Amino acid sequence: MTRPDSPIVSQRRVLTAIREARENLSLTQREVADALDWSVSKIIRIERGTVGLSITDLKALLLHYGITDLDQVENYVKLAKAGRQRAWWDEYRGLFPPDFVRYLGLESAAKTINVYQFHLIPGLLQTAAYTRSLILSSGGNRELAERQVKVRRMRQARLDDPELEQCFILDESVLHRRVAEFAHWQEQLQWMLQVSRRSNITVRILPYTAGWVEGMQSSFAILRLSEQANDIHLSIERPDGDQQFADARGAEKAVEFGKIFARIEAAALPASETPSVIEASLLNRQ
Secondary structure (H helix, E strand, O other): OOOOOOHHHHHHHHHHHHHHHHHHOOOOHHHHHHHHOOOHHHHHHHHHOOOOOOHHHHHHHHHHOOOOOHHHHHHHHHHHHHOOOOOHHHHHEOOEOHHHHHHHHHHHHOOEEEEEEOOOOOHHHOOHHHHHHHHHHOOOOHHHHHHHHHHHHHHHHHHHOOOOEEEEEEEHHHHOOOOOOHHHHHHHHHHHHHHOOOOOEEEEEEOHHHOOOOOOOOOEEEEEOOOOOOOEEEEEOOOOOOEEEOOHHHHHHHHHHHHHHHHHHHHOOOHHHHHHHHHHHHHHOO
């Protein structure tokens, strides 16, 4: 089964291509804007993906960069058109920060997902009751909580994708930080126990006995979108909003965090021990 690209991934690829074409010619954004009689802000918004890219503007950029091969131009046109297709997360534009909506699109097309979580159950593994309790205890209202529950449910459809490799490493403290009331917390742990036994999902625990591991203090997610070296996305959790490294230039940072993930993975308990660790946490709370 071949997974179709997300519209956001298609958009990312065409924008990466035109930005790299400009940089390969050592052209500044101002030089391109002056040559095409555009504003500099228009070039900036196009390259960042904050405005739509019309086919007319795309062809003007390609011509200016000397990309005239018909097959190559047609491929970029197809990517641009695919990038304008609507997807399920589009209904949340204006309701959630733009970076989070983009993340939903990238996550939907990822070929591998590696998540390290230092504080909470990852969104992809949360039960509805856990999500509600988390949002309400963070000052959110009931409407926002239900919206988040719906989004997480849509995201969690990916858990059933046999082509998707998913690895979650949780700090042991996550198993003891009760966000929901007791019954719902038990439900959450039971769900994690079930998920940890799926063949396409790996859940591992970083135990207290591992001591300090460099980089363990920040929760993050790494999405690999294809086999291309720079087709990788990094999201780092921050108190004031997640920091996204969404373009190809963020690939270096993503590779750096890939090494951090490998260090944490090496210090984590084997996946075969995860069920017994979760079961022990359940027993300790009865």
